[in-house]
Amino acid sequence: MYLGVDYYPEHWDHSLIDEDLTRMKEMGVNMIRIGEFAWHLMEKQEGNFDFSFFDHVIKKARNEGINVMFGTPTATFPAWLATKHPDILIEDINGNKKSFGGRRQYCFNSETYETYSLRIVEELVNHYKNEEAIVSWQVDNEFGHEGSDMCYCGQCLKAFQQFLEKKYGSIDELNKRWGTIFWGQNYNDFSEIPVPKVTVTVHNPAMMLDWARFRSASLAGFARKHIELVNKLKGGHQTVTTNLPGGFFDKWFDHNEFSRELDFVSYDNYPVWGGLKEPISPAHLSMTLDYVRGLKKENFWIVEELMGAQGHDIIGYLPRPNQAKAWAWHAFAHGCSNMLFFRWRGMNKGAEQYCLGILDANNRTTRKYKEVQQFFNEVKEYKTLFDSPVKSDVALVYDFDTIWSWRNQQQNASIDYTEEILRLYEPFHRQNTSIDVIKYDQDFSDYKVLLLPVAKVMDRELAGRLEEFAENGGTVVMSYRAGVKDRDNNLVFGNMIPGELSGLLGIEVEESESLQAGEAAPVVPAEGGSVSKAVSWRDLVKPLTARTLHRYDDRFYNEYSCVTENDFGSGRAYYIGAGVEGEIMHSLAKTIAENSGLKTIESNHGVEVITRTAEGKDYRVVVNHNGHEETFNSIELQPYECRIIEV
Template sequence: MFLGVDYYPEHWDIDLIDEDLSRMKDMGVNMVRIGEFAWHLMEKEEGRFDFSFFDHVLEKVKANGMNAMFGTPTATFPAWLANRYPDILNEDINGVKKSFGGRRQYCFNSETYQKYSMRIAEKLITHYRDEEAIVSWQIDNELGHEDSDMCYCGSCLRGFQEFLEEKYGSIDELNERWGTIFWGQTYNGFSEIPVPKQTITVHNPAMMLDWSRFRSKSLSRFALKHVDLAKRLKGDHQTVTTNLPGGLFGKWFDSNEFSRDLDFVSYDNYPVWGGLKEPISPAHLSMTLDFIRGLKKQNFWIVEELMGAQGHDVIGYLPRPNQAKVWAWHAFAHGCSNMLFFRWRGMNRGAEQYCLGILDSNNRTTRKFNEVKKFFNEVKEYEELFNSPVKADVALLYDFDNIWSWRIQQQNPSIDFTEEVLRLYEPFHKQNTAIDVLRYDQDFSAYKVVLVPVPQLIDPALTERLEEFTRNGGRVIVSYRAGVKDKDNNLVFGSMIPGGLSPLLGIEVEESESLHEGQSVPVVSTDSDRRTTAEYWRDLVNLTTATSLYRYDDPFYNEYACVTENTVGSGKAYYIGAGIEKRIVEEITAKAAGEAGIETVETNPGVEVVSRTVEGKAYRVIINHNGYEETFGELTLKPYDCVIAEV
């Protein structure tokens, strides 16, 4: 098990390195992550490469019995490169080039940047391919983070036009599928198609979805070139990864497109960051970890685990004593197998002065140091347990085409895709049921329940697989606005919503209503007087073969169903046709879990139980996310405590 820190010896007087490594060793560190922002240190002038600084660092690392993960430094290029080759710079939606000064200001489609970034990576990896201390290469850093996944420059314009010509073959095919007859937008050739910079009103939604796909392909192609290069040049004892940033569903790229080629997936785990007055919820945090695990359906690394408060300009919530430690336990419970904390010491200069680490700029050993030390001493005793796979009975499916379709035409400013994911995820998380968060193309036939949140754009092949899964005894839960669009991001002509999903769900949607902020509609159970409300959206549902569990209860629409159940073969499909209250979703999910024979564990709010098995022995990782004492059975849990118990 690798346990360590992100270390930037170039930020400090190099004479501090012996003291640093000695204290790290005392803390239990056996790996440091280095180098990912040090391009200028390696190539101060074009073509003059010097790795002597890191030669020295690695000798010190080895002398202390540690290993290293080395980052290729392409997320922050040197000033001379931007000054000499300004075509590498990213361009915003208004046509303004980004300035040198931040990070990730490069364009993924710039041939110049591809050339120079590949060259520094090649020189670096070749230099250290036989270095025994380097056990893994990290490609770039948080690819696409902080809106760096979007660019509108000339290289992107040419690339987009080539992408479209390759996809459609003829301009007539594109015009037909995009519906360019509307507003007289018909193109005579691919060279007439712009990138979607600012215009009056909005761009064509079909164009915008293809633009999103192109953005994702641009980033993935860049990443895969670097992954392939590293795999070709690295030593046999070395592996290749890259660290994914948070905000998973808010990106203009699909991380599946390159993550599946990595030796293992890595993630930067920040339950709170600058500007947040409190951390994200335990369910939200669990869902992100389950997403990372689902990319390869394998355990993963965390290479940046938060310890101190964070912020570039605005500082976020300060983790309470032992709270960051319990987040680390929580990550291991959900599939992390190796962990590096960010960062060894907070920097006293530059843009991240308020991204605090284990040590602050006072360089004192304080509570945070002792907290990490205690965690390292405890977690290494469970290496075998945390190397075991997470076994889930529930799968939550997503498709980035669908996510981008929602972002392109939001329909209601209050609808947020991540929140709709959590609407279905959170009830199972509350029941302490393991969940795999998977792209729709992964095999889900062995699960017991499949969740499909707000799939307005759904692949026909997925519809067939969901039908087969249900016929074979599975339970499917689908939420509102399903089956509205085709793969070109156009409304489906000639069939009632939910289109191809209609036989599975046993319904037809006659009309829909967007419920804006402050609006809600009454909903009532069909077999009792249980009452609730719905917000954000409602589908007015007619039944074909389904039965109604809840209906609307306002005078104009009380004949329409809101929540339905349909039997298909030996399974059932549920439709939640509105932004209904959580307690009703919990009722539906509990019903589905009971029918499917899924084991659930009751806990007090804020107490999470994750089941793991190793060598036939069952264990429970019991986590108290609360800042006060809690109980689970006969166990007493201190605030932000974690207990591992054999069942």
């Protein structure tokens, strides 16, 4: 088990290295991650490569028995490169070039940047391929984070046109599929197609979905070239990864397009960041970890685990004593097998002075150091447990076509895809059942329940796979706006919504309503009961073969269903046609869990219980996410305490 820190020895007087490594060893560190922002240090002038500083650092680490993950430094290029080749810089939607001074300002379609970035990687990996202390390479740093996944420059224009020509073959086919006859937008040649900069009103939705696919392909193509090069040059004892940032569904790329080619997936785990007054919810945090695990359906690494408060300019919530340690335990429970904390020491200069670490700029050993030290001493005793695979009976299924379709046509300002994921995820998480978060192209056969939030884009192939899953006894749960669009991001002529899903769900949607801020639709159980409300959206559902579980309770629409259940083969399909309140979702999830034979565990709110199995024995990892005392099965838990219990 690798336990360590992100270390930036180039930020400090070199005389501190020995002291740093000694204190790291005392804390329990056996790995450091270095180098990912040090291109200029390695190539101060074009073509003059010098790795002597890191030779010195690595030698000292090796002598202390500390292994190394080395980050290729292409996320922050040197000023001389931007000055000589400004074509490498991202251009925003208004045609303005991003300035040198931040990070990740490079265009993924810049041939110049590709050449220079691959050259520094080649020199670096060749230099260290036989270095026994370097056991892993991290490619770049947080691909596409902070808006760096979007560019509208001339290089992207040319590449987008080539992307479309390859996809459609002829301009007539593109015109047909995009429906460019509307507003007279027909093209005579691919060279006439623009990048979607600001226009009057909006761009064609089919174009915008292809633009999102192109952005994803651009990033993935760049990433793959770097992954392939490192794989070609690295030593046989070295592995390849890259660190993924959070906010997956707010990005313009699909991590699956390159992550599956890594030896293992790595993640930067920040339950709170600058500007947040409190951390994200335990369900949201669990969902992000389940997403990372779902990329390869394997355990993963965390190479940046938050310890101190964070913020580039606005500082976020201060993690309470033992809260960051609880997040670390929680990450291991959800599939992390190796962990590096960010960062060894907070920097006293530059843009991240308020991204605090284990040590602060005062260089004193305080509570945070002791907390990490205690965690390292405890977690290493459970290596076998946390190396074991995570088994889930529930899968939450996502599709980036749907995600990007929602982002381009939001339909209601309050609709957020991540929140709609959590609407389905949280009620099952609350029952402490394990959930995989996976892309729709993965195999469904090992699951009992599939959750598909707001699955707007649908095709016959995916609908057929869902039907097969239900026919074989599985349960499918879908929420509103399912099956509205085809793969070209267009409405389907002649089909009642939910289109391809109508047979599976046993319904038709006659009309829909976007519920604006402050609006709510009353919803009641079909057999009568207390009124709850739905927000953001409602589909007016007409059952065909489905049974009504909840209906609307207003004057004009009380004959329409809101939540339905349909038998299909040996299984069932549920449709949640509105943004219903949590009480409805929790009750429905409990019923589904009972009917599907899911293993659930009752616990108090904020107490999460994750079941893991190793060497034929079952264990429960119990995490108290609350800032107050709790109990689980008569066991007293202190604020933010974690217990591992053999069942």
